Amino acid sequence: MPIDATLPYDDQNIFARLLRDEIPSRRVYEDDWAVAFHDIAPAAPVHILVIPRGSYVSWDDFSARASADEIAGFVRAVGHVARAQGLVEPGYRLLANTGPHGGQEVPHLHVHLFGGAPLGMMLAR
Numbered sequence: 001m002p003i004d005a006t007l008p009y010d011d012q013n014i015f016a017r018l019l020r021d022e023i024p025s026r027r028v029y030e031d032d033w034a035v036a037f038h039d040i041a042p043a044a045p046v047h048i049l050v051i052p053r054g055s056y057v058s059w060d061d062f063s064a065r066a067s068a069d070e071i072a073g074f075v076r077a078v079g080h081v082a083r084a085q086g087l088v089e090p091g092y093r094l095l096a097n098t099g100p101h102g103g104q105e106v107p108h109l110h111v112h113l114f115g116g117a118p119l120g121m122m123l124a125r
């Protein structure tokens, strides 16, 4: 079910619990600002989610409230993961679903990193 990204942060959401190691994940990278792990239902040969450690509901929330250090740290983490996965030369796609029209289901900001094959059209028609 898509979520209302304007609601306050819910610290029981699944990615908050994953950050606290209350549920398992297949982590590929972590630093002071971000954690990256394999999506549980991959939609491409490489499908990794990168999330900030801070409590932000969505891209909107993060871009409005996060500090410059948090934003820089998060963006650098996404780039680092893409490079570490060998995706720069073949190419990749980033996606941050936001709110109902974006189809966001988990109310903690996450950027999808897709790669490993030609990804086709940007949006289904």
Ligand code: AMP
Pocket: 014, 018, 023, 025, 037, 038, 039, 040, 041, 042, 049, 096, 097, 103, 104, 105, 106
């Ligand atoms: P979104 O629709 O952008 O909110 O995407 C949420 C994504 O989180 C989906 O691609 C799910 O497959 C993924 N997901 C949900 N629970 C987990 C989990 N426990 N570990 C890894 N990925 C998850």
